[in-house]
Amino acid sequence: MKLVFLLPILFLIGGIGAKTNFKANGTFTCDYNAWCFFVTLWEEDITESWNDVIDRMGTKCVFGRHSWDYKLDGNEYEDAPFGDKFYEVFLSVRHNCTSHGIREVRSDTTYESVDTAVSYITWDKDLTGDDGTPYKEFV
Numbered sequence: 001m002k003l004v005f006l007l008p009i010l011f012l013i014g015g016i017g018a019k020t021n022f023k024a025n026g027t028f029t030c031d032y033n034a035w036c037f038f039v040t041l042w043e044e045d046i047t048e049s050w051n052d053v054i055d056r057m058g059t060k061c062v063f064g065r066h067s068w069d070y071k072l073d074g075n076e077y078e079d080a081p082f083g084d085k086f087y088e089v090f091l092s093v094r095h096n097c098t099s100h101g102i103r104e105v106r107s108d109t110t111y112e113s114v115d116t117a118v119s120y121i122t123w124d125k126d127l128t129g130d131d132g133t134p135y136k137e138f139v
């Protein structure tokens with residue numbers, strides 16, 4: 001696991017870099033009576049080949065309700081002291097509020113200064129329909 005080797009380095013950099021706390025929330029709505037979703041808050045890492053997961057919520061299934069309020073909360077550490085002065089943050093949700101199967105849709109990207117202590121993001125989304133990218137699994 002790459003991550004295991006990276007952890008000590010992340011701690012070191014975390015000590016000298018700035019920290020930003022991201023708080024995301026919103027309401028998903030769906031016309032179906034039974035639907036599931038898996039929501040993730042991401043930080044886009046253009047210098048790396050992967051995006052950082054800031055926070056995510058396990059697959060949540062909703063029965064007999066047409067809306068659900070979600071909340072995500074996590075920290076990012078300035079990982080490139082001489083690079084970008086902005087975090088690029090977005091949410092993705094995989095859901096089956098579709099006519100058939102699972103789809104993933106994304107929010108717009110939010111830009112946040114690395115000097116911001118707490119960043120609030122709200123994304124309300126009506127999931128109903130067949131927009132987005134098809135997936136076989138929620139995770």
Ligand SMILES: *[C@@H]1O[C@H](CO)[C@@H](O)[C@H](O)[C@H]1NC(C)=O
Pocket residue numbers: 025026027069070120121122
């Ligand atoms: C999301 O958080 C904002 C404050 O940042 C609050 O005003 C709003 O009511 C919250 N929305 C939900 C759905 O919890």
Ligand SMILES: *[C@@H]1O[C@H](CO)[C@@H](O)[C@H](O)[C@H]1NC(C)=O
Pocket residue numbers: 032034035036061096097098099100101
């Ligand atoms: C979504 O998946 C759940 C769990 O498998 C299922 O009960 C529900 O009927 C599905 N909803 C739709 C709209 O396909």
